[in-house]
Amino acid sequence: MVIQVIAIFLALGLLMVFAYRGFPVVIFAPIFVLVAVAISGQALLPSYSETYMTNAANYIKTYFPIFLLGAVFGKMMEMSGAASSIAQSIVKALGSKRAILSVVLACAVLTYGGVSLFVVAFAVYPFAAAIFREADIPKRLIPGTIALGAFTFTMDAFPGTPQIQNIIPTAYFGTDAYAAPAVGIVSGLIVLIGGLLWLERRRKQAADAGEDYGHNHKNEPEADTDQKFPPLWLSLLPLVLVLVFNYLFSRGAFPVAQWYSAETLQSFKIASVSTVASSWALILALCIGIIAAGCINFRVVRHKLAVGLTAAAMGSLLAIFNTASEVGFGNVVKTLPGFKLVQDWVLGANVHPLISEALSVNILAGITGSASGGLSIAMDVMGKQYLAAAQAAGISPELLHRIASMASGGMDTLPHNGAVITLLGITGLTHKQSYKDIFAITILKTLTVVVVAIVLSLF
Template sequence: MQGIIGIVLSLALLMFFAYRGYSVLFLAPIMASLAVIISGEAPLLASYTQVFMQALGDFVIQFFPIFLLGAIFGKLMDASGAAQSIARTITGYLGAQRAVLAIVLACGVLTYGGVSLFVVAFAVYPIAAALFKEADIPKRLIPGAIALGAFTFTMTALPGTPAIQNAIPTGYFGTDVFAAPGLGIIAGLIMMAGGTLWLTRRASAAKGRGEGYGHHPDEDPVEEDNRSLPPIIVALIPIVLVVVFNLLFARVFIPMWDTGYLSDDQFGGVSIDDVRGIWAIIISLAIAIGATIGLNWQRLQDTREAINRGCMNSLLPIFNTASEVGYGAVIASLTAFVVIRDFMMGVSPDNPLISQALVVNVLAGITGSSSGGMSIALSTMGDKYLEMATDMGIDPELLHRVTTLAAGSLDTLPHCGAIITLLSICRLTHKQSYPDIFMVALVIPVAALVTVITLGTVFGSF
């Protein structure tokens, strides 16, 4: 009982202080230490250096290339004007009368192509503000539109997305980022259509009440981007390359390679399925980076600066996530965690998909991070879920898709760092905009998750 109290208290304080704006780099080791002290089970310093830091380091070793290349690619897309070109083309084509759909699609195209959701938020917000103002739609709906396009269906559902949330399960289940494509598309359509319908109806209701864009004296003037933006075809090529080469290398080229050397201790004694998904993303992002530079050489005023900024931009996200993984590893090392784990896994012993979805959702909600919650769940229980699924004839691809969808549900509670950053960019408060974010980025994704679990249980993976 004492250990359970320690875990619950440390989780509650982690969530509270994260909501108050404290860095998880600072919080995670302190809250992990608190749980260890209260439990009285393990030496404090050994838990920090041999468990927390070991887990943190393992995560960085495995996923740093994706964070690094993704951040560089996103920065180059921003610096070259490609992100702006895509957003402007979509919004210009659909017009102010379909402002909500235009912003959702603009964010969706960019994030599906591998551009960081934070880069997308900064790039699209000025366009959204101008478009919503022209259509006289309340500004408070902008965060919901951006969150729907950047934080939901392109992050967890659509097959092939290079988002880290879609890459993490590959190393645990031997899958790739195109796992269960049919179910992923169905989930993506539910999120996109349901969220767009919700926001559109909210905009119509506001118009009926006579509520317009609103008066926002603290809003920065929207500056016109006078750069020479690349043509839309040129801007889209790197994004297409990410998706196409990801598929080709994951499903065609890499399986053809002679990779027997991976079984050597020098290379970790793994199989090709353990690294196939990660390798495919690394190669496709590297190709897209090269294409972005080559196609926009004249437009990139300082390629070196863009690459350096991208490198620096990758550090905080990966160490935030890795710190949460380290925290989870310490918690998982405590005896009390076994009791909690067995309880959650026992919720639906006949259907590990439900148990897995519950565990990932709860941990993502507690940490306020989809990748962090998923990593904690998989590092502590991934092998067990895979064993259960194998025994029951459940396709690992279905496990993969359920895991990613579950990670993208409760992660958007109010203390989520991405939500706090988005509201800061838009100069809005939780009170003004969070109810709509809650619907499009939490309630509707949960509905999509339930649908996938139901279809997967009845029809299997497809």
């Protein structure tokens, strides 16, 4: 049995190392998990075709519309100039004296409005570089600042965020994107304030040491920050529409869960509408947002439309296939004999389901280097057990949802995380220069969700 447990961790370790070195997960996830299958003495080809591929395909079937529409929405906001308008307006309004806060808020507004994390980084970076240069703040602090605004509280803590990390738990717990709003808001504010304090402390240390913005940096933005963009109110409109209609279709005046009769749902083999209603609501809201974003600067957008939509589609395909590969990986792992020992250890690490869930999601997100990937694996493998344990203890599924969502955005940003590598590439900086601040925010987010889980377990 020991060798079967080792096989699982060997496969996980290899996947993490190869992902860190830039090898494609979609190729190496099935290879490494089949190594674990072979060591465990299980059937190789059935494990691949019937377990790995079936679960990967189910994930794509469930979440591809959200990945695709989210990418298209972000691209529309980028092409119309709306994303840059929002970033520029916030940065200029707060000025260089509040450079860090302005960049964090610009990222937060875009992320909470449904713009993909990668588009946010591209849109905000030119203005972040300009205002950091004006304030003479070291450029190496920009990645940590963008990470705080885009990868933390608005990604998975604040209720209603349209990011995929907030949608995945709905299919397992029958919740919606607005689950446990008070817990999400309080936790998000803790991360926001804690992150700002850390970054301001780092800024002050650099100033005391006489360090300035620096010279001869790579990838210095050439964009003219005085470029004319759409007015702020018009640029914000698509984000507001996504948030408003997502709420209306989730639990507002037009809940999508009530649109179809029980007989209709049964004919499509939908046992419970709660498992799909949140995805339906977000799909509709994103469609409305895309139309609104496309109408802004339409004369400019139409010339870029074919290229932009192609880029968005290709980006969404890569993102979902990478994540689906990790989901298939996790589902094969859970069929292996050694996993029963691992599962018993994780579930038994603490008798309270919220703490156990926070730990397991964090661990899996850290190993895979993906918030959505780690969360999906944890939910596929242990979601039913957590829900049963929570119901037995009288715990609301909404709390399970919020803890799981927030935990996915904890240890996911380890050095091999794709978003971290992309962010450093955009800013022209290295792990050695800037990862310390990203890691500090990672630790802050992880500690926050674990502490919140512990506090909630006491009541």
